[in-house]
Amino acid sequence: MTEQLKRATISDVAEHAGVSRAAVSKVLRNAYGVSPAMRTKVEESMTLLNYRPLALARGMRGNSYTLGVFLVDLSNTFFSVLAEGIRDVAEELGYQVLIGQARQGLDAQQKLIEAMIDRRMDGLVLIAPFGPNDELEKLGRTIPVVVLGRHGPAKYFDTVASDDIAGSALIVDHLVSLGHERISMLANTQPDSEPGMPQTVRRHGYDLAMEKHGLSQWIDHVPGRWGTESGLEAGRSLAARPLAQRPSALHGGADVAALGAYTALFEAGIHIPDDMSIVGYDNIPATGLPPIGLSTVDQSGVQMGRQAAELLLSRIEGRTESEHVLVSPRLIVRKTSAPPRR
Amino acid sequence: MTEQLKRATISDVAEHAGVSRAAVSKVLRNAYGVSPAMRTKVEESMTLLNYRPLALARGMRGNSYTLGVFLVDLSNTFFSVLAEGIRDVAEELGYQVLIGQARQGLDAQQKLIEAMIDRRMDGLVLIAPFGPNDELEKLGRTIPVVVLGRHGPAKYFDTVASDDIAGSALIVDHLVSLGHERISMLANTQPDSEPGMPQTVRRHGYDLAMEKHGLSQWIDHVPGRWGTESGLEAGRSLAARPLAQRPSALHGGADVAALGAYTALFEAGIHIPDDMSIVGYDNIPATGLPPIGLSTVDQSGVQMGRQAAELLLSRIEGRTESEHVLVSPRLIVRKTSAPPRR
DNA sequence: GGATTTGTGTAGATCGGTCTACGTTTGTCT
DNA sequence: AGACAAACGTAGACCGATCTACACAAATCC
Structure with a gap:
């Protein structure tokens, strides 16, 4: 031996x-x-x-050549696509990406971020973090930070986000062009919603688009969070409504929630898209499975991830003015959106 | 300011x-x-x-209180469930879990593992690694290692795996009890397959089960790897077979591959389960979506993750004899398996 | 040709912890 | 009471890099 x-x-x-x-x-x-x-x-x-x-020892004085990616939900496959984009760029420049997954809750998030700081990561990418913008500003003054999924402006960190106003408009325009008027939205109504969060912006975009089409009277936010569980509940609540108060189409907010709602509606015997159209948001892999074929909005996750990594690295190199990137979304029509039966 | x-x-x-x-x-x-x-x-x-x-500084001499989780494919949601189980146990004992995702290929895997060692992680959990057992043995002598998804025996690392022989038997038994005889399997035929890898063991389990039922003549390995892409190709190749040579049921090997095959067959106009039954393996979330309802085998990922973390921590504490845990799988019958039409 | 600049290499402090070796105090046993 | 062990606390080396300050030689300037 x-x-x-x-x-x-x-x-x-x-x-x-x-x-x-x-x-x-x-x-x-x-x-x-x-x-x-x-x-x-x-x-x-x-x-x-x-x-x-030894990267560890280097970190004692200089850089650790390690970037931290913060995630809340690893099972949201859109997030894992983002992480891939980040990794690709980082590796080219000799940085290692390590992913940390927090439990639900602001506390757990804070703990994980601290743990990453305690390991002297050179910078952090936060994917869809909770919490107030103030906290993020404070964090951004401690360590280079790029936030993925939250809109700017922000002074001490960069942001990369999908243009959620445009994305919601794509959905509403599409549904209206099919003949729908009564269009509801699964609105993420987390208690700690902040301006700039995708849930806030997408909801606002939905409101704007509905108004634009003169459909203000049908604006309807189905409350919940964006996760499979919550999507299921929202779907059940829709199915429980009397037929006359049920929308003919649904803006799902995010694919995970949309698929949850789809599931609940399907189980309640409501057929998609004959009885109701659904459009999601994120274009996660599961939406493409053919018996489902969820219409959705694509944000080209890999591209967003790459952007985020580039911003983070340039910030580590010393840039101080913040930058805010908006990525144009793209509508993908599959099988869950069709003209209303009426 | x-x-x-x-x-x-x-x-x-x-x-x-x-x-x-x-x-x-x-x-x-x-x-x-x-x-x-x-x-x-x-x-x-x-x-x-x-x-x-500062965890970094602690790592210079003592422990870094950081565990590394190595993954190849973050988009395989089964892996992310495993990671959650690991995190839950580790956190209770004051360890932080950081996940590294490698590109495809043995080289990239090696690089990532080295990067984790260079950050003085206290131990590693490898989820479905490639490569020969020898390499893993060598690694296990350098740093505490638990391999998730590969079967023992091994001298210098622990393993946690689903009892894949039993799992394959569950699938074949189920299909035979429905009346199927001509049962094919999507066999992962990666060039570097080693004894102990799930693909090897599940294939062997399939062979054994087929023999047990006197169906040796129908043993049929559809070649490929386990991923959505490869599953699609396998599905197309099955659809291209003349009807007389087409199986009436399919052991999908892994859910991601099974869903790929499902997609290809569906697109080719082959109806599931009327024209062909499919059973997957892993019970990833997408299998439960009702319009699909893929029958599959559940391995209780969170439990496996927890086991792996416990083994790793006890090894860090000083245990040296290796342990090998086998988790009993459970059949989940949904909608993609039914009696053959004949 | 002396002064200054530029290029190249080194010594030694430093980062923030852990660990070993040892000194001092207190308690226990005969 | 004296011997011995156990409990508690400290000094200072150490982990493996980076970084600052400085020495020395060669090149350039006036």
Whole structure:
């Protein structure tokens, strides 16, 4: 049984190359003041000794070369697509992405963010965080932060979001063009909703679009949160309404909720789209399964993830004025939206 | 604009409490040699100064209190359920779980694992890793490792897996009891398959079950990998077969693949379950959507995740003999399995 | 040709914890 | 009472990098 070989440290490399530790460190960081001769000499020793710098130790003074991605819900596959986009960009620049998943609740979120700070991550991407904008501003003054899914403006962090006003308009326009008038929306009415959160903006976009079409009288927010569970409940509550008070079409708010509602309505014998049209939002993979074929709005998650990573890295490099990116959504018509039967 | 307050260090706490840094460290680690008086004194100072130990610095000598979860595919929602189980247990014991997602390929996997080691994680849970068992054994001698989804035996790491032999038998028994004889299986035929991998064991379980029922002549492995893409292709290849060579039922191997096949067959006009029955494996959320209702095998992911975390933590505490846990799967009959039409 | 600048390399402090070794006090046993 | 062990607390090295300050040599300037 061979003894576990001790891994090489920067001192080992320095000794082997016959230079100082500081010199090796410079090579490692591509810092100024290294002659070509020295660089090759050191690099040879590094490969020879199979040296890998200990990211942990680097983090003590310099960068940890680690980015944290904060998520609430790993089972929302849209979020995992975002995470992929982030990873792709980060890896190209030698950063490692580590994902943390928080339990529900503001407390758990705070804990996880602290845990990431305590591990000296160089920056954070927050995907659909809860909580007031103030808190995020405070956080943004402590560590570089990009928030994915919340709209700007913000002073101390960047944002990348889908243009949710436009997205809601796409949905309402589409449904109206099919002949619908009575269009409800699954509105995320979490108690701590803030301006800029997608639920707030999408709801507002829905209101605006309805007004634009002269359908203000039919504006109807079905309360709940955006998750499968809550979508189920919302669907049941719709099914329980007397026929005369039931909408002919539904803006699902988010795919996970829309699919939940779909499920509940289906189980109640309400046929989609004959009895009711449904359009979701996010274009998660499950929406494409053909027996379902949920019409939805696509936000090109990978692209958004890449954008977020680029912003975060440039912020780590020193940029201080905040930037706010809006991505144009795209309507995807499948099988759950059709003219009302009437 | 208030200046960002510097965070308190262990020295600040020590000074405030009028004790040595070593003493504070002892309190922090619940180490031996702390009087009750001293403990309360130190703890008061800690809360007063709002002190949080820097996990990064702790990792330099002691534990980093961080567990790494390695994943290949974040969009496989079964994996995210596992991750939740791991997190729940780890958090109770003061460990933080961070998830790393690798690109496809052995190289990318190796890189990610190294990155986790370089961040001094205290232990790793590998979910469905690629690669030969030897490599994992070598890894297990470097750092505590639990492999989720691969069967034992193994000397230097623990495993938690579904009893895939039993799971495959559940599927075949169920289909046979419905009257099927010609039962094919989507067999994951990745080039680097190793004994102990779920794809290997489930395929073997299928073979055994078919033999048990005297159906050896119908054993049929449809080649591919386990992913939506590959499932689609497999489904198309099945649809392209002349009717006489088409199975009447399909063991999907894994839900993601089964849903892919479902999609392709559906699009080819083959109706499920009238023309063909399909049973998946994993019970991912999408299988429960009512218009689909994929029959499948449940492995209680949260439970498996919890088990894995418990094993990892006990290994970190010093256990050295490996343990291998097998979780009993459970058949879930929904709507995609029915008697053959004939 | 002396002064200044530029390029290259090093010594040693530093980050914020943990750990070992040891000194001091207190308690227990004969 | 003296010997010995247990309990408690501290000093200071240590983990593996980065970073600041500075020394020295070569190149450039007037």
